[in-house]
Amino acid sequence: MNVDVDLSPLRESLEAEGIDGYCIDADGSDSDQRYVSGFTAPDPYQTLVTADGVHLLVSGLEYGRAKAESSADSVTRRSAYDYRDLVAEHGPYEAKHRLLAAFLEDHGVDSVAVPRSFPTGTADGLRARGLEITVEPEGIIEGIRATKTEWEIEQIRASQRANEAAMATAESLLATADVEDGVLVSDGEPLTSERVKTEIEITLLRHGCGLDDTIVACGADGADPHDRGSGPLEADELIVIDIFPRDKETGYFADMTRTFARGEPSEEARRRYEVTREAYEAALEAVEAGVTGADVHDAACDVLETAGYETLRSDPSTETGFIHSTGHGVGLDIHEAPSVSPSGGELEAGHVISIEPGLYDPAVGGVRIEDLIVVTEDGYENLTDYRVGLEPTTE
Amino acid sequence: MNVDVDLSPLRESLEAEGIDGYCIDADGSDSDQRYVSGFTAPDPYQTLVTADGVHLLVSGLEYGRAKAESSADSVTRRSAYDYRDLVAEHGPYEAKHRLLAAFLEDHGVDSVAVPRSFPTGTADGLRARGLEITVEPEGIIEGIRATKTEWEIEQIRASQRANEAAMATAESLLATADVEDGVLVSDGEPLTSERVKTEIEITLLRHGCGLDDTIVACGADGADPHDRGSGPLEADELIVIDIFPRDKETGYFADMTRTFARGEPSEEARRRYEVTREAYEAALEAVEAGVTGADVHDAACDVLETAGYETLRSDPSTETGFIHSTGHGVGLDIHEAPSVSPSGGELEAGHVISIEPGLYDPAVGGVRIEDLIVVTEDGYENLTDYRVGLEPTTE
Incomplete structure (x- = not known):
């Protein structure tokens, strides 16, 4: 309690x-x-x-x-x-x-x-x-x-453990699929967004979590951060997997995103993956009690803009590039205070926030990398224990 | 649409x-x-x-x-x-x-x-x-x-199809379990309420439905209509399974309850099952446009009271016997108008309602049998296609 x-x-x-x-x-x-x-x-x-x-x-x-x-x-x-x-x-x-x-x-x-x-x-x-x-x-x-008790942090950590198991299920499906005519195939059937989502949900159920929704979005679908994804998953394309389960007993959410690609993603897709990863690392590096959510958002924007991509900071009307906030609070609601965005105020020890920069373009696809962390006095503790890498593995 | x-x-x-x-x-x-x-x-x-x-x-x-x-x-x-x-x-x-x-x-x-x-x-x-x-x-x-369009009835019917598949999964688990020391055992592990619920949810997920909750309640647990059930399922005891899934796309619910027992349920448990079944049939028989929800509720109470059981009609303070309403409307909410209870008004063609009489006593366990139906001008159409029987089978 x-x-x-x-x-x-x-x-x-x-x-x-x-x-x-x-x-x-x-x-x-x-x-x-x-x-x-x-x-x-x-x-x-x-x-x-x-x-x-x-x-x-x-x-x-x-x-x-x-x-x-x-x-x-x-x-x-x-x-x-x-x-x-x-x-x-x-x-x-x-x-x-x-x-x-x-x-x-x-x-x-x-x-x-x-x-x-x-x-x-x-x-x-x-x-x-x-x-x-x-x-x-x-x-x-x-x-x-917004400021979590120790008990709450333990509940969120437990939900993120379930999330890691679900992400591993999804990644393993991508890693072990065959590629036929440019499409991922598993057990003789096209591996669709819907199939991967069902297996994610089943894994979460077995870990006591439910969810209303999850994102497995390939290619142009992944370039719209709110598209849940549908249809066959394609080789050589970016596949964004964003899972936000809720523990059925405690009600606490978790949140994590990884982006994968099978086959040969384009040079530009690979570059975007690396730049997003740098932005994610820079944003994490910026976190500590006393800095603002806006500061953390700026750290991500700095990296992305320096690499030549638009952000809503460099162009408020852009529809490609980095077109959302860097993060948000997570707890009994999947989106709650504090905000890690241009309007984000001072972060405090005990805030649980997502850090999730991304890059989007329908011509290339979407990349997003997201961890869930607790703000501490001198930095952060990462509640997420999941490898960051573009190529899916079964490890 | x-x-x-x-x-x-x-x-x-x-x-x-x-x-x-x-x-x-x-x-x-x-x-x-x-x-x-x-x-x-x-x-x-x-x-x-x-x-x-x-x-x-x-x-x-x-x-x-x-x-x-x-x-x-x-x-x-x-x-x-x-x-x-x-x-x-x-x-x-x-x-x-x-x-x-x-x-x-x-x-x-x-x-x-x-x-x-x-x-x-x-x-x-x-x-x-x-x-x-x-x-x-x-x-x-x-x-x-409360009055459904043809389109809505099709959506609810589709959710009830998923529900039938989930109930069949659960019934099959009960039917094929071994009995060891009075407890149901499946794959070498005690078959618990929790395991059956997980398999129900997985079946529903594969049919595009989700749920927040489901009831698999054995023995005394089943005698409390709001107890979700927990722990090992026992032989010779009544097991109430109540599933109310929601289609993830359309948002329409379905609802169904069956009661099973493995082994040798007591004479009294068998009698209660048969009496509940008669009340369920009498309530169904009473349904048509123009009668009230109260009339239908009375039809169920008549059977149960004649057989010697208390109802909230015969004793408003009873804690055993028939201690809830006969039914409720089902649609975008799991509980909505109209009511099939003492306060239930006139039923109209196109109302979708549950019919779910039951009998409860901690010393015996719970029985509930529930179908989902559409009221028609001269009776009803049953949206539920699922056998009624106390002994679980794999058919």
Whole structure:
């Protein structure tokens, strides 16, 4: 359990604004609520942060598990406020407002800060019952989440271990494929992006991870950083493999990208691979607590521009070259704070970030190399243990 | 593409209330937005329904795909409102409000109805810019979604085909396991709930489906309808397998449950299986357009109570017997309208519902039998093609 969560920045903000509590009303897909409460459930539940603790409101169905598993200081079940009677009398929509108002009153809360995503239905319902609802505009919880506890770093490391196994499965498929008529062939069938993705997913499942999506993109597909890839994989072309699994139990993501080529990639493809690798190394070298995400992004751009490629820094309208940020935070969400981009602020020890420069051109294909690291006081610790090399092997 | 979506109930409500448009601001996890726009994306986007059409507001990254794939009448990219300049000048939070206000103004919309889940941050931001925001309390879109188009029924049918393959994988593992010291053993290792779930997931992946969760629950675990199951599967005990996969492309769910036992289940376990089967058949028999979900639920309760078991109808506080509803709608969400429960309203042709009575007692275990069906004018069409039988086979 993530016991070292420090909500003091939130409590200081509440006190400064003269607000009694902070309330989240969401289901298990909301990572802020999962983080604050140490609990997740498929259906909506509510979390209240006050000066004296974290308080959960859950259905009877979830009560036992919330008591046992959550990090909340108190857990209340809906039946404590006669929820069934409220639904029978007022219908489910109005009943929820009355339920939540009673829960807030119980904790002495008249004024509430809520996240930007708080449901307008609930906000308006509580306002109609006399509560003062203020949207917290800064995303304070997101800021707190950016700095990982030791426990969280262990969970992310475990997800990256599963990711390494999945990448090895994919690389091995590429390495052992035959080449027939310019196309990779495995077990007598064309080796497609879809087949490789399925084997990646199966490996992740066997390691307790799931994913919604993964990228295995060959040739021109790989030149669009958001193309997931499809169809037969070709020899002599760059193949970008980007895997971002999530542990099914803990909810923590990992993230890694490697680029491979079978056969004889063009001179220009090889050059781009080497230049991207230099940019990745330069960005890693730049990381330490106190530098900004923008500084790290600049380090990558410097290498790429010096080698003659466009970046969004050298040409904001370019559609080829380095056309995304150098990295992003990873945790309970695959994209979270901090940002390693032109707008990226100061990095702190305990930030977990990806470093993933790339070069893209439909005429050549895409290259991206990505590791996941923890920022430390004097550098970084790499959470990724996976060889960087263009030619796939079975090692 | 789901071309036959009929938004007229929403438009009639807007007209009756004198409201210009209905706006959704959510990401791809919001099934209402996916349904209305025929589009989904990982990051937030906005959908506006007016009297004259459905209008999408998306990032430049999603613009091409939204134009090609969505069912919207118009697609606008954020850059049309100088979004980058807005962010630079006002920050991302305020910029979003200005962006959305400009988009609404472009469509002549001053007053907006929003779903209950609409973000309070966006609602308050738009209100501060003079727009009138009203929460639509009825869940009109959910009501529209309950009646499936022909296209949707085909997608759900396809997901149920994948589900049948997964159930066959699981059943075959049970059927071919050895029994050693009262525990099922496969390939020399105890056959656990976890192993069966992994093989179910792998089969689903190979059929293009994913899932967050599945139930393989043996003995007392199976007597709690929300227990996912864990540990070695035992001979002579009831094993509940409930699979609810989602097609990765279309987003449509399927749902099916079967209960099995190896060895010699107790007399009482066998009796409960037969009674549950009778309740399932009686509930199916009761289904046709015009009857209510409550009627269908009553048909299941009648059988179970006549056989001497408690239901929540005979004893609202019972913790054994039939302790959930008979069924629920299935579509882009695994639980959606209509309800086949004491509060279930009139069923209509085109509703897709599960029929899943069960009996639970920690001393005996759990039984549940579930098919997925489409309501028709004079009965139902079963979307499920899977044998009902307690003894697992490899057929």
